[in-house]
Amino acid sequence: MQIRFLGGAREVGRSAILVNDRLLLDYGMQSGTPPQFPVDSVDPDAVVASHGHLDHVGLLPALLSGDRRPPIHWTPPTRDLTRLLATDTLKLQGMAPGDHHKWNDRGGRYDCPFTHTEVARLGEVSETHDYEESFDAAGHEVTFFNAGHIPGSAHVLVDDGDTRLLYTADFNTEDQRLLSGTTARPDADIVLCESTYADVTRPDRATVEEGFARSVTQTIHEGGTVVVPAFAIGRTQEAMLVCDAHDVPCYVDGMGVAVTRRFRETPGFLRDPDAFGRACGHARFVDASTRNGQRRRIAEKQTAIVTTAGMLAGGPAMTYVPAIAGNPQHKVAFTGYQVEGTPGRELLETGSAELDGRHRRVAAQVESHDFSAHADRDGLLSFLDEYRGSQVLVNHGDRCADFASELRGDGYDARAPELGADIRV
Template sequence: MNLQFLGGAGEVGRSAILVNDSLLLDFGMKTADPPQYPVGGLRGGGPAPDAVVVSHGHLDHVGSIPALLSGDARPPIHWTPPTEELALTLARDTLKLHGGTPRCPFTEEDVRRVTEVAERHGYRETFEAAGHEVTFFNAGHIPGSAHVLVDDGETRLLYTGDFHTENQRLVSGTTARPDADIVITESTYADVEHDPRDGVEERFVESVKTTLWEGGTVVVPAFAIGRTQELMLVCAAHDIDCYVDGMGKDVTRMIRQYPEFLRDGEAMRRAKSNARFVTGRDGQRKRIADQQTVIITTAGMLSGGPAMTYIPEIYANPVNKICFSGYQVEGTPGRQLLETGSAEIDDRHLRVSAQVESYDFSAHADSGGLRDFLSDYEDTPLLVNHGDSCEWFAEQLRDEGHDAIAPELGETVDV
């Protein structure tokens, strides 16, 4: 089996792996300035696969997929139903924000073509793609996320995609450990130990309730896919009323159509009933910011979205609170605010008097979770990708007895 790492090697973002020059696993986008795409470029310069298989619906795994259809090629795209819906939602959002500029690698017509070639599959349903047998297994990351098992008749490859071994309120942790001859593993949090999720949730709930009791407003910047819904579930479970704003509203409506890909579809229904979705009309956001309430809103790193309205409304009052719900990438306004107490928000430099806190609601396996998963593959060669410390983690795994390497960007590996 021949594997070419077109993205995601030694980095988080633009995941793309070409198998046997014919089957493409993911085709993402790295949110940088300017955005970065898989090696080889797009529109004729990139891969021309016979088929595409997608692990899950996050931008770093699906963000460039419509560009594969910009020419004459029409490779079928295989994914779970939620992943297709999420990919299309992200593509349309990219068009809305950057359509017609170099920051958008595809057109509306390319996005329309995606729906023509899309093929949906459930977990543990084997299908054929570019001459390979492929099977999805629940990866426990977000709704519809999948480990991808690829069999070319000689070698069985397990591409983990992004995964979590612990239960979240939204999805159950992965329990799948399919037999494989080679494993490509993510390593996003290889050097991190998450605090126990129950404890994180307890501290978050106590902090939020304290602020509300004191008469303050809590703004919770959250990623639209997965994190917004997780926080809605947390609020509902603890009888905390909340508003929801941004793309997370559309994502919530969509994933409720697929309860079989959720840990508890009824709990998600209750969480939706508990939340109030913001329309954004007639100054509604500014009125909400004056209430004693919780506002779950994009963007998760304060890089855009309705958060640009809420933060300037609540930043000056020390009773108010901003609760980050995930990792803040270096260079983002969220990271700047955490480190310095001030940030550039919507072209304004704000020195924030509101309290700023951070909670780790990560949907990725941490160091212990990765090792727990990989312990079932002690005699299986490992290829480490999707992380900022891939070579370091590969060395750690070698010291622990694994056969592990970290491919470089653009490298081809024969297994």
Template structure:
């Protein structure tokens, strides 16, 4: 088996791995300025996608240019999420050099889409492939690939602890080689129960004081997790932005949710914002919780809410996840001021950060990898891949950290 890394090696973003020059795993984007895409000219016979986040599916329609029509294999939620993200990309960048595909190419995705559930074996480009729940977001999958001689497990992004939205991965299929993500290889997450308790107590305090809580959240996964937390603790909330549509989408696939009834209750508990007739500005003056995109304050309805609440020290902005360096969210956390919606704001509202990550941390990664003590490991999807590979070697694993463009013969 030949494995070549076209992106996602030594970085988070633009994940893409070629197997035997015929099968492509993921084809994502890296949201730099300008965006970055996988390297090399690829023309796969088939594509298999691990999950529906931009860094794994963002450039998928570009594979359907010209006469190329490779079948694309994924779970049903991943297909739906990929189509939604592609539509969003066209809205933001369509018709510019920053968009890697056209509306016509996006529409072709439907023609070549092949959906599969977990543990349903299928054929792709002469390989046997099987999906296993990865516990990251609805529809996320570990991908097991067998070319008749070698079994490769591509972990995709995964979590080894339960979230309210999805159950943790428990799958440990036998494999001859492993490609493992390492996003939080150098981080120990605070226990989720403790994070949730701190968040709930902080929110309740602000509401009791008459303040407003704005929670910037990623549309896919994080918005729904926060909705579930609010409902579980009887906290009313508003939900705004792309997360509204994504919530409707994932609810169409209850088999990929940990507790579909809880998600239904969370949806009933939330009030949906339409944005009409100054609704957002009115809501921003209520003692309430507003869950809104974008998670790093780089766009979306947050551009209205933050300027409205920023000057009152009773109010809070509660970040729900990691803020990438260079984003307005990171700038605000580091300096207390940021460019928000074309305004430079010195924020008096309280700033808090909570780690609701959907990735395994250092302990979770090591726990997962304990099942593969005798399996060669290729470390990818992280800013500290080389460091983590060295740590694994010190612990007795056979681990390497490939670079982008590297080809490895197994």
């Protein structure tokens, strides 16, 4: 089996793996100005998408330019989320129907990776599959297994007749309220394993949840408001479920509202659809057309406000956080990792950040709760323990080579391919 690493090797972002020059696993982008895309050009016979996060599916519409129409295989939630993300990408770049490029605000010019035309074509090439339902893709037998990361996320097992490759993609071994942790361990000769949190050991989820609920409840009871910046996909819905379970009043704003609607349409991919329905009934959703003046009035209520963006890089959070910033009675409670260089990271470390174009000192309390949907070090090692006789290829992490070296020291046949590597296994 030939495996070519076009993205996601020794890095987090722009995941793209080409198998036997025919089958493409994921095709993501790394957000930024300009964004980063997978290396080299690619023209696959078929595409398999593991899950609906930007760094795994953000560039998929670009594969449908010109006469190219490779089928895209995914679960129903991944299909829905990919289209939602693509539409949001066009919106953020100021792309109107018929536009093919934009001037960036720093004076440069870069090509938009796709247009509304390519996004519309996603429906033409879509082929959806359930978990453990094998299908053919570019001459390979492919099977999805529940990865426990976000609704619809999948481990991807690829069998070319000689070799079985398990592409773990992003996964979680611990139960969340939204999803159960993955228990799938299909036989494989090669395991291409993510390593995002290979150096992190987290408290169990129940402990994290209790700490979050206790902190938010205390602030509300003392007359404060809690802004909960959260990623739209997965984290917003987990926060909703936690708020409902602990009777914390909450509003939900931003892209997470649309994502929540999509998840309600595919209940079979949720851990507990009834609990999810109750959480939706408990939350108050803010309409996308709501004006910032109304948002500032919501910020005056004693409540939790779950809102994008999770790292304060835009979205309604740019109204809510400034609205509570001057009062130490209020609180900003992050729910996920804050990447270096983001306003969220700066706020955590310094108590100030650039918010909506203005650098502000924040008097409100700031704290972080780790609701990550990735396996931590213990989860990765417990998962890989089932594959001691397989070859392990480590990707999707900031310290892939170090983790591969640690695995070799424990008896694994492990390595961390570099970006652009083309290997035969």
